[in-house]
Amino acid sequence: GINLEDIKAPECFEIEExxxxxxxxxxxxxxxxxxxxxxxxALLNALxxxxxxIDEVKVVFNGAxxxxxxxxxxxxRLGIRRENIxxxxxxxxxxxxxxxxxxxxxxxxxxxxxxxxxxxxxxxxDVFFGLSAANCVSPEMLLSMAPDPIVFxxxxxxxxxxxxxxxxxxxxxxxxxGRSDFPNQVNNVLGFPxxxxxxxxxxxxxxxxxxxxxxxxxxxxxxxEDVPDAVRSAYxxxxxxxxxxxxxxxxxxxRVLIWVASAVAQAAMDSGVAQSPIDIGEYKxxxxxxxxxxxxxxxxxxxxxxxxxxxVVFPEGQEAKILRASQILLDEKIATPVLIGREDKIRQxxxxxxxxxxxxxxxxxxxxxxMSAYSEELYRLRRRKGVTRNEAAVLIQNRTAFGAMMLHMGxxxxxxxxxxxxxxxxxxxxxxxxxxxxxxKRVAGVY
Numbered sequence: 001g002i003n004l005e006d007i008k009a010p011e012c013f014e015i016e017e018x019x020x021x022x023x024x025x026x027x028x029x030x031x032x033x034x035x036x037x038x039x040x041x042a043l044l045n046a047l048x049x050x051x052x053x054i055d056e057v058k059v060v061f062n063g064a065x066x067x068x069x070x071x072x073x074x075x076x077r078l079g080i081r082r083e084n085i086x087x088x089x090x091x092x093x094x095x096x097x098x099x100x101x102x103x104x105x106x107x108x109x110x111x112x113x114x115x116x117x118x119x120x121x122x123x124x125x126d127v128f129f130g131l132s133a134a135n136c137v138s139p140e141m142l143l144s145m146a147p148d149p150i151v152f153x154x155x156x157x158x159x160x161x162x163x164x165x166x167x168x169x170x171x172x173x174x175x176x177x178g179r180s181d182f183p184n185q186v187n188n189v190l191g192f193p194x195x196x197x198x199x200x201x202x203x204x205x206x207x208x209x210x211x212x213x214x215x216x217x218x219x220x221x222x223x224x225e226d227v228p229d230a231v232r233s234a235y236x237x238x239x240x241x242x243x244x245x246x247x248x249x250x251x252x253x254x255r256v257l258i259w260v261a262s263a264v265a266q267a268a269m270d271s272g273v274a275q276s277p278i279d280i281g282e283y284k285x286x287x288x289x290x291x292x293x294x295x296x297x298x299x300x301x302x303x304x305x306x307x308x309x310x311x312v313v314f315p316e317g318q319e320a321k322i323l324r325a326s327q328i329l330l331d332e333k334i335a336t337p338v339l340i341g342r343e344d345k346i347r348q349x350x351x352x353x354x355x356x357x358x359x360x361x362x363x364x365x366x367x368x369x370x371m372s373a374y375s376e377e378l379y380r381l382r383r384r385k386g387v388t389r390n391e392a393a394v395l396i397q398n399r400t401a402f403g404a405m406m407l408h409m410g411x412x413x414x415x416x417x418x419x420x421x422x423x424x425x426x427x428x429x430x431x432x433x434x435x436x437x438x439x440x441k442r443v444a445g446v447y
Contacts, residue, residue, distance in 0.1 A: 001026035001196055001207075008065040010103045019221050021132070026199040026207045031192060032070030035131070037212050038072050038248065039152055039176070041219035042186060045247040046174045048209075050148040054079035058146070060121045061158065063131030064089040064106050071129060072109060078216065083227070086121040090132075093121055119144075121163035128148060134158035139169040147172060152188055154178045172192060174244050178326055186404035188220060188373060194257050200263030201283065202274035206265075214267035216260045222249050226327050226355060230254075241354050258287045305334045310413035313406050315399035316420050317341035317362065318349055329356045338363060338412055340399045363406075365397060382432060401429035408433050418445075 007015060012029055020029045028034075047054055059080055061068050064087050076082055083123065087094040087109035096110045097369070115121050122128060122141045127150045129139065137160040142149065153159030156178040163182045166175050176184035195215050199207050199401060227240040232251040251255055262284050268274040281405045288295050312320045317339025323346070326337035338347055338358065343364040350357055365371070378401070379392035387395065395401055400421070406412040418426035427445060437441055 001200055002028070003192055003196065004029040004334065005031065007031070007066070009069060010065035010105050012052070012066045013069075013105055017177070018386065020206065024205045024433065026196065026204055028192060028195065028207045029066065029070070030188055030192045032066045032189040033074070033207075033212055034195075035067045035154070036071040037189060038219060039129070039186045040078055040216040041223070042152065042176050042184060042248040043075065043150065044078065044216070044220040045223055045242070046075070046127075046150045046176075046244075049174065049244060049247070050150065052148070055081055055312075056084075057126035058084050058086070058124065059127040059129060060086045060088065060118070061109075061129045062088045062118055062136065063129075067154075068129070069105050069109070069133070074215040074216070082109070083111065086111070086113070086115060086117045086125070088121055092118065094118050105201055114340065128152065129161075132156055132160060135161065139165060142166060142169050142173075143406065144393045145170075149173055150365050151175045152177075152186065158375070163223045174247065176300070180251075184247050185250070186248065187251050190252050190256055191215060195264050196262035197257065197287075198261035199268060201261070201276075202268045202278055203276040205266040206272045206273050206277065208268075208271055208273055210271040211264045211267040211273075213355045214263040215260050217432055218263035219249060220258070222253070222255060222259045223247060225255075226324050226353070227253070228255075229231065229249060229321065229324070235439045239353075241356075244320060251296045254291055258284050261287055267398060302332055302334055306332070309333060309335050311336045311338055311361075311411075313338045313340065313403040313415045314341045314410045315403040315415070319419055320353055321419060323349055323357070324353055326357055327362055330357060330359055335414075336361065338406070340365065340388035342404055363402075365399070365402060370409075374409065377409065378405060378433065379438045385432075395429070395432075398429050400426055401433060404430045404433035419447075 002019060003387060004016060007136045011030065014028055016029050031138050032207055043436060057080065059075065061072055071086055072087065089101060089152050090412060093113065093115045094110050095427045096112050098110065121145045124146050124168060126146045130153045132155055134155055142161060151166060153161055154176065157171050159177045163175060167173055176185055194206060199211065206421045222243045225244065230248055231253050232240045233436050240246055262280055265283060267279055274377050285299055288299050297406065312335045314337060318341040326339065329337050340363050343362045346362050375393045378396050379387065379389045382392060396405065400417045403415045403417060415430065431443065
């Protein structure tokens with residue numbers, strides 16, 4: 001395969017077209033297609049958040065070089081109408097009859113219009129896409145855009161309008177830049193390594209439009225999944241979820257490899273350019289193994305768990321980390337989570353985290369119908385240790401003790417606790433209900 005870099009327009013189009021014509025291997029100009037694929041994913045999600053239809057939005061491009069023209073063509077394949085695109089460059093609007101600075105590739109976007117400047121083009125626009133120069137967009141130009149404007153200011157290192165200026169000017173703005181210190185970074189590293197991985201693994205003869213669109217949609221879908229703790233920790237934030245400040249996965253998200261490479265490989269097979277078809281399920285497992293030995297061991301354990309899913313009790317069912325873990329358990333079909341806590345609080349937390357925990361069981365101790373039976377059984381277990389019936393009724397309100405009783409009563413298969421408690425406070429009530437098996441002298445825990 002060939003990954004092209006840093007070739008200006010229009011030569012970049014001519015070189016890529018000639019390579020594709022004469023060679024039967026993947027050819028990919030990252031400046032064009034990488035930017036188009038990744039920003040396209042951000043665009044799809046931004047449109048969803050603003051409730052705008054892709055075939056109705058007006059888009060202004062400022063930058064008619066390799067990246068800008070490729071992005072415009074990719075957006076058209078995503079559903080934007082060509083007649084709704086206004087292309088601008090250093091000479092202003094690209095219009096029918098203009099001769100200065102034109103080439104056949106720009107001519108595709110020349111339109112019959114009286115607009116001549118970027119400021120005129122931005123009036124009423126839904127989307128601004130910049131690949132040009134720093135500070136070429138003023139607050140006044142931003143204010144002239146339609147409600148809920150989408151601004152991709154991708155000039156690096158300084159965007160077309162400063163991020164803090166933009167968000168101070170429009171509170172209804174969704175903004176992306178090319179910088180890592182602002183939300184919604186459009187970074188080509190999300191694209192070409194994984195696109196090539198998928199293309200090469202099926203021995204594709206090309207990277208076609210179907211594969212590019214598949215990569216875009218995979219990235220857009222991944223942004224709606226729950227974000228792992230490792231990714232949030234890398235950015236030093238407690239919360240990171242699909243919304244105006246998170247419309248695209250981050251470069252630190254290792255899941256991009258699996259999502260994008262497998263989507264590209266599938267699209268290559270579906271479009272007939274794959275020479276070595278593969279089983280996508282097995283392929284995803286192979287990709288995970290490439291992430292390291294620990295991930296490979298985890299995948300073996302996950303497959304084993306999936307054959308016989310167990311009921312796992314979480315006494316700290318209201319905690320965000322537990323709820324995110326439960327989402328993974330359900331998505332991977334590893335286990336059925338049983339969450340102990342106030343049902344109203346748990347459902348409120350699920351909604352705030354934007355999770356979809358269908359199939360989870362919530363146990364609210366205030367309304368649990370078998371509480372008296374649990375309390376009586378706990379009394380039976382502990383009365384020889386000096387626990388009275390009244391004390392058992394108090395002890396059963398301890399969520400860890402209650403979770404252990406669920407195991408003892410056959411209502412669950414495993415318990416995971418200790419997120420918010422010290423180790424002794426977690427293991428003590430569990431041992432009071434479930435003592436070591438006869439003949440065992442040591443109890444071990446995993447932290």
